[in-house]
Amino acid sequence: MTSLQNFNVLLGITGGIAAYKTPDLVRKLKAQGANVRVVVTESAKSFVSPLALQAVSGNTVSDNILDPAAEAAMGHIELARWADILLVAPATANFIAKLANGLADDLLSTLCLATNAPIYIAPAMNQQMWFASATVENMQILETRGIGIFGPDQGEQACGEVGPGRMMEPEQLVSELGKVITHPILKGKRITITAGPTREHIDPVRYITNHSSGKMGYALARAAKLMGAEVTLVSGPVNITAPNVDKLHKVVTAEDMLNTVMKDIKDCDIFIGCAAVADYRPTESVDHKIKKSNIELTLTFVRNPDILASVAALKDGPFTVGFAAETQNVSEYAKDKLQRKKLDMIAANDVSQRDIGFNSDDNRLHVFWKSGDIQLDKADKLTLATQLLQLISEHFNDAQN
Numbered sequence: 241m242t243s244l245q246n247f248n249v250l251l252g253i254t255g256g257i258a259a260y261k262t263p264d265l266v267r268k269l270k271a272q273g274a275n276v277r278v279v280v281t282e283s284a285k286s287f288v289s290p291l292a293l294q295a296v297s298g299n300t301v302s303d304n305i306l307d308p309a310a311e312a313a314m315g316h317i318e319l320a321r322w323a324d325i326l327l328v329a330p331a332t333a334n335f336i337a338k339l340a341n342g343l344a345d346d347l348l349s350t351l352c353l354a355t356n357a358p359i360y361i362a363p364a365m366n367q368q369m370w371f372a373s374a375t376v377e378n379m380q381i382l383e384t385r386g387i388g389i390f391g392p393d394q395g396e397q398a399c400g401e402v403g404p405g406r407m408m409e410p411e412q413l414v415s416e417l418g419k420v421i422t423h424p425i426l427k428g429k430r431i432t433i434t435a436g437p438t439r440e441h442i443d444p445v446r447y448i449t450n451h452s453s454g455k456m457g458y459a460l461a462r463a464a465k466l467m468g469a470e471v472t473l474v475s476g477p478v479n480i481t482a483p484n485v486d487k488l489h490k491v492v493t494a495e496d497m498l499n500t501v502m503k504d505i506k507d508c509d510i511f512i513g514c515a516a517v518a519d520y521r522p523t524e525s526v527d528h529k530i531k532k533s534n535i536e537l538t539l540t541f542v543r544n545p546d547i548l549a550s551v552a553a554l555k556d557g558p559f560t561v562g563f564a565a566e567t568q569n570v571s572e573y574a575k576d577k578l579q580r581k582k583l584d585m586i587a588a589n590d591v592s593q594r595d596i597g598f599n600s601d602d603n604r605l606h607v608f609w610k611s612g613d614i615q616l617d618k619a620d621k622l623t624l625a626t627q628l629l630q631l632i633s634e635h636f637n638d639a640q641n
């Protein structure tokens with residue numbers, strides 16, 4: 241299997257001279273097994289023919305956000321959802337500026353805002369434009385937003401100058417893309433992931449919850465989709481945008497989460513409990529606002545159901561993976577949970593560390609299973625999610641054989 245097999249690559253072409261190389265880029269992407277759809281900007285059409293791109297990609301080329309025919313077939317939102325990856329090559333200085341500022345005044349820039357897929361750009365421009373402070377600052381913005389950058393290459397430019405600014409050659413672009421793309425090793429597998437906190441009502445205006453941001457669970461859902469899985473995401477209340485999954489269930493309380501998870505858990509191959517489920521809920525949820533009266537207020541709480549342990553206890557249940565967010569004795573507590581909740585695997589993280597854990601973009605995991613363990617070094621949550629899913633996939637396959 242080649243590295244881009246079955247990947248949906250949305251190729252955006254902007255108006256630089258290097259656009260003349262893009263039919264070759266499309267051919268090379270297709271030769272690696274990718275499905276390719278092309279979007280061109282108005283100025284790109286001066287450098288490359290949409291007809292040639294249609295012929296090599298095997299799909300109609302899109303160029304206009306206000307195209308009723310396209311909206312009836314594959315409109316901009318479908319196109320944004322279809323993409324596993326969005327590659328803009330060549331990306332001109334003008335396009336980079338638009339992307340850095342979140343403009344959406346044509347189809348390609350709109351797609352960049354509308355897609356959940358990772359975005360990669362291959363800048364191409366005159367070397368003076370590459371070194372202009374505006375471009376340098378715009379590139380910094382894109383980097384901090386996690387947009388991947390390929391090139392530019394050094395060398396002789398179409399304008400006769402020599403320096404950085406040449407678009408990376410199609411062959412190298414395809415090879416770089418192959419390195420960042422993950423293999424669809426979870427194709428055909430159904431994965432249910434819980435994410436975020438739960439919220440337990442005290443009265444109609446008050447609740448208790450915790451600091452979970454949902455970022456790790458959402459990264460797992462996104463990585464699992466990129467690896468070809470059919471993903472159900474059961475999410476508590478969070479402030480981040482959900483990735484493009486097969487089923488998204490938004491829940492509030494631990495009891496809602498348990499009921500939703502249990503509905504189709506029988507069809508599920510792998511369950512990952514990443515949510516920070518509230519361990520307790522108020523004994524009674526009052527249906528009117530509790531008024532201030534005494535100096536002290538005493539609330540009593542009851543234990544919430546343990547969703548993860550309930551799934552792990554199912555006969556012929558899925559491969560079950562838990563998380564252990566701890567502030568001390570991380571390994572001991574995690575190993576104890578693995579055994580006590582009868583899990584197949586557990587990923588522990590130390591949430592007392594400021595640079596990882598709750599609400600941060602990075603994490604570090606120590607993963608345990610019955611007969612072993614592995615440390616996954618500090619990385620962004622999508623990278624860690626991918627590594628954890630690779631590990632889960634290996635152990636799931638071993639358990640099947």
Ligand code: C5P
Pocket residue numbers: 434494513514515516517518519544545546547548549561562563564565577
């Ligand atoms: O016991 P503890 O809460 O530390 O265990 C954490 C793991 O258990 C996480 O995977 C979390 O999603 C899961 N859990 C659960 N239901 C609960 C409490 C925790 O699924 N009520």
